[in-house]
Amino acid sequence: MARTEQTIDGKPEIALVDYNQNITYTIHDGSCSKSASYQPAQSPCIPDDAVLIGTQVLGSSNNSLAINTWRVTTPLLEYKITVTNDTCSFVQETFYGVLSPGVSGSTTFLLSDITEGALPNGIFQVPPECRHAMTGPAVGRR
Incomplete structure (x- = not known):
């Protein structure tokens, strides 16, 4: 879901x-x-052609999450995908560029309260x- x-x-x-x-x-x-x-x-992993932008730590020192941010470029859109280092779970995704003919824009998805696997x-x-x-x-x- x-x-x-x-x-x-x-x-x-x-x-x-x-x-x-x-x-x-x-x-x-x-x-x-x-x-x-x-x-x-x-899929809970990034595409093979993604380029690593950087590694960060999200959260506080006593409750942190190690994350990687990747860039994926397609002919019409550029994506920035942030996933956890350990399980490659999506944390954030942003894409921008040509959304449909004549329409440019951007969208950001922030994920929280994720349950992995079958519900x-x-x-x-x-x-x-x-x-x-x-x-x-x-x-x-x-």
Whole structure:
């Protein structure tokens, strides 16, 4: 399962990806849509062509986390990915560049409270707004 939050037209949007069922639930402005999701869960390691930017320590001296930040460059986007040194778990990801034809921008994901591995059955609950969600993209349907 993955959860992302962003603001669109000044209103929060939450997307929940259920990898087990291949469904994405998108909640925007109080309504929910669901769509087929063919996104694979991200691998917990960086690509082979990544370049190490630096190694840092995150946190305080008595509760710290050793992290590495890597850069990955593609024809349209540049990524900065921060992972833990020991397990290569994502901590932060930023990408910027051409997001779609004619649209440039940047996005940052900060990860916290991560549970690695399979979640127990029943831990993911469909949000109440999505129990009777329409199927398909939310574009033009409000």
